Amino acid sequence: MKxxxxxxxxxxxxxxxxxxxxxxxxxxxxxxxxxxxxxxLPWEPIHDYLxxxxxxxxxxxxxxxxxxxxxxxxLAIHPEFNRRVVGRKxxxxxxxxxxxxTRLPGNNEVNLVLVPEADRKQxxxxxxxxxxxxxxxxxxxxxxxxxxxxxxxxxxxxxxYAIRTFHWIEHLYPMPIFGRVDRFRNSPVxxxxxxxxxxxxxxxxxxxxxxxxxxxxxVTLGPREEKxxxxxxxxxxxxxxxxxxxxxxxxCDGFQLSQFVSTLIRLLAEPIKMQSAKEIDSASTGPANxxxxxxx
Amino acid sequence: MIPQxxxxxxxxxxxxxxxxxxxxxxxxxxxxxxxxxxxxxxLVLFVEQAWGVQLMGNDFAPNYFRTVEQLAQLxxxxxxxxxx
Numbered sequence: 115m116k117x118x119x120x121x122x123x124x125x126x127x128x129x130x131x132x133x134x135x136x137x138x139x140x141x142x143x144x145x146x147x148x149x150x151x152x153x154x155l156p157w158e159p160i161h162d163y164l165x166x167x168x169x170x171x172x173x174x175x176x177x178x179x180x181x182x183x184x185x186x187x188x189l190a191i192h193p194e195f196n197r198r199v200v201g202r203k204x205x206x207x208x209x210x211x212x213x214x215x216t217r218l219p220g221n222n223e224v225n226l227v228l229v230p231e232a233d234r235k236q237x238x239x240x241x242x243x244x245x246x247x248x249x250x251x252x253x254x255x256x257x258x259x260x261x262x263x264x265x266x267x268x269x270x271x272x273x274x275y276a277i278r279t280f281h282w283i284e285h286l287y288p289m290p291i292f293g294r295v296d297r298f299r300n301s302p303v304x305x306x307x308x309x310x311x312x313x314x315x316x317x318x319x320x321x322x323x324x325x326x327x328x329x330x331x332x333v334t335l336g337p338r339e340e341k342x343x344x345x346x347x348x349x350x351x352x353x354x355x356x357x358x359x360x361x362x363x364x365x366c367d368g369f370q371l372s373q374f375v376s377t378l379i380r381l382l383a384e385p386i387k388m389q390s391a392k393e394i395d396s397a398s399t400g401p402a403n404x405x406x407x408x409x410x
Numbered sequence: 411m412i413p414q415x416x417x418x419x420x421x422x423x424x425x426x427x428x429x430x431x432x433x434x435x436x437x438x439x440x441x442x443x444x445x446x447x448x449x450x451x452x453l454v455l456f457v458e459q460a461w462g463v464q465l466m467g468n469d470f471a472p473n474y475f476r477t478v479e480q481l482a483q484l485x486x487x488x489x490x491x492x493x494x
Contacts, residue, residue, distance in 0.1 A: 144443060164440075165440065165441055168440050168472035168476075169472070171471075171472060172471045172472070173470060173472075173474075174440075174445070174450065174470045174472050174475055176446055176473065177446070178447050218445075218451050218455075219448070219451055219452045219455055220455055228463050243469070244447075245467050245470055246467055248447070249454070249466075249467055250452055252451060252454060252455065281435065307447070309446075310443075310446045310447075310448055310449075310450070311428050311429065311443065312427075312428045
């Protein structure tokens, strides 16, 4: 059993008054604390960096992995986002974990991948974690699949009351992580990568809040598009990708969210700065470390 | 066998890609942003179904997935080693 949250909540005196108003507003049917910020980021730096890395490395890395790394490092720079609401209190997470939503071909299920301590991981390590999890899901070797099936087979009334009871208790107290299915609660952020060209163009994306309220933040990258901008008095085509961030007004305000989005754009505009010298050295030489997780 | 494997893989990549540029056996799939995580997982599934070859994490190297030609060679190598 693991306790993902700091036991002491954020002090009321340190919480901005506007956030407190949302925090203490009536629950169901009350004000919606969701804030959404939609921005754009330049695509060329991401593309160029990935092409360069994949030219010399021995493990395929993609946009998803870069996005996870950027979100992890942005959480480290803005710790006020590495939090969640429990009842009327705000608790910080102990580590900066990032959760990724994936969907595999031929599978009618959204699978979550948890990348622990994403702010400290090298890009290769993040790619290994994500590929390993996706392969395990694909081959139905991840124990979560069996756990989910067991829960699905429960009688409807029992399932409904079990879920409601769990959420009710979780609304009152910071809860530990009990098992494999709920380990994804150990992250304040859900990352969606829709940057592939098969997806339609995106102007905005606001995912709903998770029922357990653990995900106070959601970061979504949309497909790149060509856009004409004026540079030096000349029209010039550039590639940009939409970046949509949903946050919770009980945890942050619009200004803080703008700072978080700016940090994300800055990190993704210069991916090389996210990597340490060690990463650059090992990318071309070190063997990929793949160990399929044992089936329980 | 390689020409047949190559043609099958090329057809699969063409069918599952949204691009206006023509795709050949030598097209750089990474440079042209065709080889993303969804495409990779679709390929893993397709290769397993079509040839019974299980691609492992160690196979996820850019050099194996850069072109259809290299991918066909990987499939043939794994197919021969698994049948041996």
